[in-house]
Every structure is written in structure tokens, then in C-alpha cells.
Amino acid sequence: MESIIEVRNLTKVFNSRGRKITAVNDVSFDVSNGEIFSMIGPNGAGKSTAFAMMTTLIKPTSGSIKVAGFDAENEDDRIRPIIGIVPQKLSLYPDLTARENLELMGNLYDVPKKVMEERIEYYLKLVNLETHADRFTGGFSGGMKQRLSVISAVIHDPQIIFWDEPTTGLDPQTRQAIWKLGRKFNTEGKTLIFTTHYMDEADKLCDRVAVMNAGKLMALDTPENLKKASNSTSLEEVFIHLTGEEIRD
Amino acid sequence: MDLKKEIRKSWVIMIKEFRQIIRKKAFMIPMFMFPIVMIVFFGYGMGGTVKNADVLIVNDDTGIASSSLVQEIGSFIPKYGDDKMFSITYTKDMGQSEAERKIDSGLYKAILIIPQDYSERVARNESVTLTLLTDSSDTSSSSIIINFMKQLFSGTSSSLVTLKIPDIYGKLQYIDFLTPAVIALTVFMGTIQTMGYAIAGERQDGTLVRIMMTPVSRGAIILGKTLHQLVLQLARAVVLIIGAIVILGVTMNGSWLLVALVLIIFTLSAVGLGMAISAVSEDMTSFQAISMLIAFPSMFATGVFYPLSSVPDWMRWIAYMVPLSYANDAMRTIMIKGLGLSFIANDLIILALFAIFYFALGVYLFRREV
């Protein structure tokens, strides 16, 4: 299958108060068009940093990324319109209504007004927020906020979707609802890349898993193959096997 | 880069900022109340206007120059409403220590001592020192008296063109003096504060990063937020000035267009400064701390509450480095003196330089830090 993302020798070094932190360390991998791809790894493994570079928010220290054939460093204006992002940190405007938040995103992504209004109605229904459309999101529950974040990332019908820990802190019902959306978007032909700390989610959902640890890519394969390779019965065992038992700072 | 698209997106961002700010009731209400409270409380409560202040002139000289000076002072006493600001008594033969005691006891707000050789020295073109003692516990009165006298003497020493100067101060009510500067101060603090919400606040809650992931250039984000500030601050200043004229009877002698021009340039410098502070502060708390550090000296060193001429030298040096001082001066020149562009040209040039400098700094730090 053709690759939609090509990551080559990707490295990111942060200078934080005089200390150098290598958040991503010489990582290479491909994401195929139309697959569900997940990244797992302990806290601080570099998942969000890798996402930030793939979504053109920050520039790599070295290495290269191609998204849909465009260079992430120099052609970010070509990449941004075709990707949708749900950041790890919730980022809705609390003093705007759900609809205003969606319209803002639609406008910033140049979605024509009529199409935008249709999509907003459609997606609000899809995530059962239609009756809350005109409430300020500041008063939303965590689950409602996350459902809104998820649909605000597809208002411009992106080809690739990035979800950074979309289910953290959510109840099982909302988690399931979100994964249902993920599958739906995927069957519509969108490539989905997500991170999670729930191993069962990665196990059940994705075509391939990348395991990261301390900035390094430890393994990349289907969940089945990963389990086979380390003689484990669950992805959690694989995870511990590959990343060790000590707790990260 | 598609310029039309960028401008449309700036517009979208500006509208968003307006929606947000209008909904922040806890912010909007003080935004209008704060300056009004300040004008009313400082303007009336602190008794900024001088009425019938007792001034004693001690004249030990019998020459022509001193008697004409005394006459001049007498005939150009500024008025407040129907009342004269000073009521003057004359005497002779009073030493400085005795005069000081009179002030201590509250008998006089000010005492001017004219030395015996005043006329002689003036005739010989020599320098001569007059002593003006004021009751500095009443800061407003004393600063007004000092200014009145300073103006008078700065004229006298060169020529007889002293007559115009008291005329300016003849119109002076403290509230007239206060209002233009409070408007400028309000614009300054308000801009910095709202820029804090718009950048440091949004950075803290993650929304700014989210916006920066969309196909919007940073230029468009900055433009949107700047346009929002310009419209917001101008609208607020107009409402406040009209309110001050209608409710408090404040003087507005000059051109609204010039006021707008000053405020636009001034707002731009405050936007830049607010952006710079936002960019270097990690969160809203540190933003507040840094902006307070800047706001307070600006408030008290730039001649909002008293004329710059009456602040100590070291404070005046601080004032020269803060754009608010020039905005205060320009606003007063327009609103009180009713003078035109040529009289505020210097202020405008300096304000424009501040605007360019702060804006460049703000954009640079925003691009680097955010």
C-alpha cells in the first residue's frame, strides 16, 4: 500500500532551561494511506512531539517528514488543509458556544459557508450534541468537550486525522463512541493516527502499532505480530517488555 | 500566500475576540467603570481643584520689577467657576523660617518670597532666586500653584509675554487635567490586559496552539487581534470621553480626529508591548505579575495625576521611557488646550517610534516563543 506519511531519521531536541532534551531520537517509519495507526509509549516517550512535527506545528531538529507527498518543513501550507487534529490538551474556547467553536474552525479552514453549516448540523447530530449546540463549551462535561473536539477536527473533511490521547479521562461509553467515530472516519477513507495509554484500544482498533520509548522507536508492527514476537498474550505485556518497568518522570 | 484569505481570517479572529470579550462581563464592566471611578474619585474626592487657596506674597523689594510682578500675579489668578483659585495677601519682612511656620499651621497654601534686590538684579540682567514655599501635604493645590508660578516666571525672565500662560491655567480644573490622561492610561492598561487574555491566556488553555495548527499564518492571527484592540479601545475611549463631557462637564476643546489618531498609534504600541509580555510569560499569572510591574510606574510616573513638571527628576526619566507620558501630553494638548497637529507632532513621532519598536519586539517574541 502507498505511504501517506514518510518519517525519516526524525529528531527533535528541546532546549529547556539550558538542558537539552531529546524528545524524538532518530525515528523512521511510514504510515500507509487509509490505515489506522497508533503510537504507544510511556509518558514522555515523544509521541506528542512526533505529532507536533507531523502536523507542522514545530520543526524537526533533523530528519524529514513527508505528508501526502508534501515536505512538512517547507510545504506546511499544503499539509495543514488536509489534516485534522485533536490535540492532547483540550482546546475549545470556553466562552464560545459549541456551534461557534465549529464555525471558527470551519472559517479558519476555508470551508464554504453552506457546506460548513450542513456539516455542523450533521456532525452535531452524529455525536449527540445537537441540543447543546448553542451552549458555551465551558459548561460541557469532559466527554462532551472531547466529542466536540473530535468533530471540530473533521469540519474541513481532512484526508488524515491525528488524535493525541482522544480517550484519556473519559468514561467507557464515551470511549466507545469515539472509537466508533474513528472507525467510521476510517471507512470513509481517512487515515487515522492516534496515541493512547489504553493498550486494549490499540490492540482492537489499529492496523499497526508503533511502540516508542524515550524518543526511540522500539517496534512497529501489527498487534498480532508484536505479541508473537515477544511471546505475549496481550499488548500490555508487549509494552512492558519493550519499554521496561521503571516509572518515567 | 493569498492576501484576501489572510485578511478574511484576521476578520474571523477579530470577531471571535469580540464575542469573547463581550461575554467576559466581569471584565467588561470594570473596563468602563474603572476610568470613571478614577476620574470621579481622584477628580472630586482628592480635591484636585484649588479654590480660594491662601497665598501670601512677601515682597521686601520696592523696585518697579517686583511691583509689576506682584500686579501680574494678582491680575492673572485663575478661576474655578466663580471662585478665584488663590486669594492673595501681601506682606513684608518675613524670613523663611517664619514663613515655614505659617505654612505648618495651615494659614497659607503657599508663600512666595521676593528678595530685596529683585528689581535691581532684574534691571542688571542678573540671576535672581525667588523662594516659593508650598503646603505639600495638599499635593494638588501645591502642584497647581507651583505650576502656575513656574509658568509665570518662565515668561517673566525672558520678556513680558507672560500674559498668555496664566490664561491656559485659568481654565484648569483638576478633572480636565485628569481626564485626558486617564483615557490614555485606560487604553494602555486595557490593551495590555486584553492582549494578555488573547495571547498568554489562550496559550495557557491550549486554544492558541489549536488555532496555529490551522492554515492561518501568524501574521493573520496578530492582525486579527490587533484590529480587535484598535476597535475596542477607540470605541471605549469615545464612550468614556462623551461620558466625561456629558456627566462630568469635562472640557473637550480639540479635534476628535486627532484624539483618534493619537489613540490609534498609542494602542499599537500597547498591543506590541502586551504581545511581548504575553510571549515571555509562561501563563496568565506571570503575565499579570509582569504587566503590573509595568503598569504601576506608568500610572504614577507619567503625569496622569499631577503634571510631569512636578515629579522628581528621576521619575521624569522613567516617564520619558514610557509611551504613556507622550500620549498624556498629546491628549491634554488636544483636549484641554484645543491645539492642532503641529503642537502634538513631537509626541506623535515619539509614539510612532514606540509603536514600531514595541510592535516589532512583540511580533518577534510571539514568533519565537509562542
Ligand SMILES: Nc1ncnc2c1ncn2[C@@H]1O[C@H](COP(=O)(O)OP(=O)(O)OP(=O)(O)O)[C@@H](O)[C@H]1O
Ligand atoms: N516544548 C518543550 N520544551 C521542552 N521540552 C519538551 C517540550 N515538549 C516536550 N518536551 C519534553 O520532551 C519529552 C517528550 O514529550 P512528549 O510530550 O512528546 O511525550 P509524550 O509521549 O506525548 O508523553 P505523554 O504520554 O505524557 O503525553 C518529554 O521529556 C518532555 O518533557
Ligand SMILES: [Mg+2]
Ligand atoms: Mg503526549
